Amino acid sequence: MLPSFSYLTSHPGFRGTIKNSPSDFVVTEIEMPEHLLRDTRPESLDKTSEALLEQSSWCLEPPKKLRTEPPGPCGAPGPSECDPSRAGRDLAASPKQNQQEGEPELKSDLEEASVLDSLLGKPMSELLNKFACDLKDAWGLESNADAGTGEFSLGPVLGKKNRADLHSAVRQKFPFLVTVTKDNEMIVKGNADYRELCRLVTEKETSAFFKFLDAKLEKSTFSFEPDGNKEHRKTVHHFINRKFGKLLETKSFAVTNVNDQQNMSIMVRFREKSSSRKRPACGFQEKQDLYTAFTLQKENLETLEAISFLAAELGVLPSDFSYTGIKDKKAITYQPMVVKKVTPERLKEIGSKMEKKGMKIHNVHSTCQHLRLGQLKGNHFDILVRDLKHHSHDSSADLKERISEAMENVKTKGFVNYYGPQRFGQGQSVQTDQIGLALLNEEMVKAVKLFFTPEDTDDPVNNAKRYFLQTEDAKGALVMLPEFKVREKMLLRALNRYGVNHEGCTKGWLNIPHSMRIFYVHAYCSKIWNEAASYRLKIYGSKVVEGDLVFSEENHESISLNDKVHVVTAPEEASNKYSINQVVLPMVGHSIKYPNNKVGQWYHERLSKDDLQMCKFRVSPLQLNIPGCYRPILKNVQNLSYFLEGSENRTEIEDNHLSESKVSLHISFDLDSSCYATVCLREIMKCDF
Structure with a gap:
């Protein structure tokens, strides 16, 4: 997952397997209180930024303002400079x-x-x-x-x-x-x-x-x-x-x-709003105001894949669904969602069909608004780690002691806040960040071909992808694809109409929802952030040094995000004014500043390596705008608890000495939004999954 990337803590850790089955990894979204949801403004990744997908909530956003009615243009309006000859007009009178x-x-x-x-x-x-x-x-x-x-x-x-x-x-x-x-x-x-x-x-x-x-x-x-x-x-x-x-x-x-x-x-x-059902001027707004909220339980499905199934069954677009974040595929996950233009009754009707796809729909009710990315408090995780063993270089140590040491260490010190493997399409032959890089370089045909690169399996989806790459026959591939592959079908319809060339592929990408287009670019930005965080810890460790970026806790609404991000000075380094927990690194974009030390130089060299040294992080042909934001290098785990369970009688083990492979570890904890449980486990166990 994160080979050779830095760790924060120095304990030896232990080995084990996760996600043997979806029930071993259960994720439940921690919802914000309803009054906070009502007051939350959209982020600028959004924001375009509909805000950035599953990134830090510290995203670039202009200060809030009250709606006002100011005076006229270029100062207060004076007497008319238009036609002064209008009969019967008092030019000096005020309206x-x-x-x-x-x-x-x-x-x-x-x-x-x-x-x-x-x-x-x-x-x-x-x-x-x-x-x-x-x-x-x-x-x-x-x-x-x-x-x-x-x-x-x-x-x-x-x-x-x-x-x-x-x-x-x-x-x-x-x-x-x-x-x-x-x-x-x-x-x-x-x-x-x-x-x-x-x-x-x-x-x-x-x-x-x-x-x-x-x-x-x-x-x-x-x-x-x-x-x-x-x-x-x-x-x-x-x-x-x-x-x-x-x-x-x-x-x-x-x-x-x-x-x-x-x-x-x-x-x-x-004019007063008519109560007539026709309402040519107002009826559209009423239709848009129909929102249905529900909790989606899914198993062994990506969030976007689950939405594709739901959209195909309900006859709406994937973009009609809103949610606060992407959840793991190899897990059982629970997350709030809102769909517009669908009644609660209609959503309940498809419940039994969705169960066959690995989904269950709970808590269906009407609501008055959609959800926004990043609008969650965090996630609660219940994880089962099986087949516990020592690391090969640590076989003489007591396993229970190693587990206890690891838990307490991470509980106290936290972990490196890397983006997890699901961000990049773990195990896929082409990862999402590769597609994102092609889009940033405006290599539209290359991005399409990467998108349709098949896995080495014999199933309808991969057969259709394989056929398309071999023939560029978009219409034939379209017929071969299952209905739920909404993104692929949207793209292929445009390619069939406009051709598999730069213009056709550009229109193809525009044919899929904005949130899905920008997902790939964000994946690339996340990869660069991971590499930057590892480099920063390798050269400077946990010491805050001159040129680092730290986040100010000042929350005055008139202060922009960039003004809240402070560059550490030499005297501040000498006085140890800041802690490593306050250090942030930028997600690349057009509106961020870089560290003023070797890490900043590393960013520029790394982007040059991918031919992005002149990139403005705006892909105008695809309506993509990437302002960037800041993400803390370290994060803490909350409410961490654990116990060991025997594989034979499934009872909690309290013995001081454990036999390898005969016990499992149950871990429960909470993480802030945009943090990854697999990354926290990596720090605990010192394993790459």
Whole structure:
């Protein structure tokens, strides 16, 4: 599993076998309390980062912010620079917007700028501000109808919640801009509707109207300034109904000024949601809000393989399932899942069929939201180690003493936090990190052929893979594959349509869910982290040295993750300010910093070895964005307990001396999320599995 990789502790350990059967290795997910799940924001690996799959929860994420309604573009909006000749308009008057009780007060321009600074970084925020002001200046050039039609890229933004926050912040700061997402890249451009309305009413009103529209506050209203020109009012009515008729409704009403003179004004309000079953505008949202939660018990199945079975039977996509982490294959595992667009009754109907596939479905109930990767507290493990023996170089020692020594040592000191073998496809002829490297290098055809490399077995799945590699006949291979091989089928359908070439293979990868695409890249990043951790311990041991990265415990929301990661100085090394338990190593990505010592140099040399020295860790053709994060080198085990059991009468053994191979070791412990029990066992037993 981790040959020649470093150990943390020095006890001799012992030998034994694990996972003789799935019941020898039982994993139960420790769920977060429900109120914490409701408050949890998506990670940026997500995050794109939907967050990173089963990596540390310390993933890059912009600071949280409150939704606000800031003032207008490029500072507070002044009198209109659009058409000043509109009849019956009071250009100096301020628009009236009825604010609901409890509605947040408007933030100052400086505060809103600081929100954009925190989301984008100050340099990018300043570039956005310049683009916005240049566009407004271009709009003032009426002689050029195409003025200000350019676009500005904010770069890739990972995670739906992060994108939504940024969409809102940009629109509230600059109501005359619109934001669109293309392959996770956010593009900013001028809002043509804003420009058109600005020709009908003052810019001050236009700005306030679009902020009202973006805020979407239920039962709120917006009133334009009084307007005595009936034809002009009619034009404004038509504009709003044409552009926003599904969302808004308008009416004219009489207003009286301070001189008791009557005039007419246009009021806008949001349409009430219809209770009709048709609901062309709102029905889609109701469908998306159907979530069913359940506990999945699986045996001898990968998590993604189990999801493929469930999706095929329910007639939904694998991406309709959400979960908090990947569980071992060679084990009995219990984990919460949520599926959308499926009722609890429908899920219960397939229970008996799934049992034949090695799955059981428990605790089925409706819920109001999906799950997110990394949204778990940890896992509880019950493990049986059979065939206990001494290591060959340690035959004279007492076995029970060796076991006790190993347990206490790891209980006290912890273990090296390597990624485990299931991360890489243990025992497979092609491991997942190899596919990930090919994707990072944008070698799409190579990645496809690695993906379809068969194992040396004679079964329908491997026969189909073998046939495809020999013939490149995607349609023929598609017919040979069983229905539950959803990923393979999705990829083959695209290859059949577009061909087994660079373009076709790119579209093939895009045909499978994002979480599955990025899984392979994360596997490669995990492999590099494992190698880096082993190198770090070999050259520096458990001493914290200058240039190491340590994680600050300061949890202020405004502090970015990179600011929480501190580079150890020479005086701090001399004073032993930090412990090895605080040292973290980066998961490679585009937004992390490296150690400022030999380990940092090692990272750059290692990536060069795989031709990734210039890699930006963004694979735009596949919509993959890898920001990176930080992972502690060491982890501790919690609630560790164990006992020895005889193989004949299955009773607990208390004798001081044990006969080899006649006893089994029962171990029970808890680990934090993203920690691997096989890695903890490796440290205890000093064995590579």
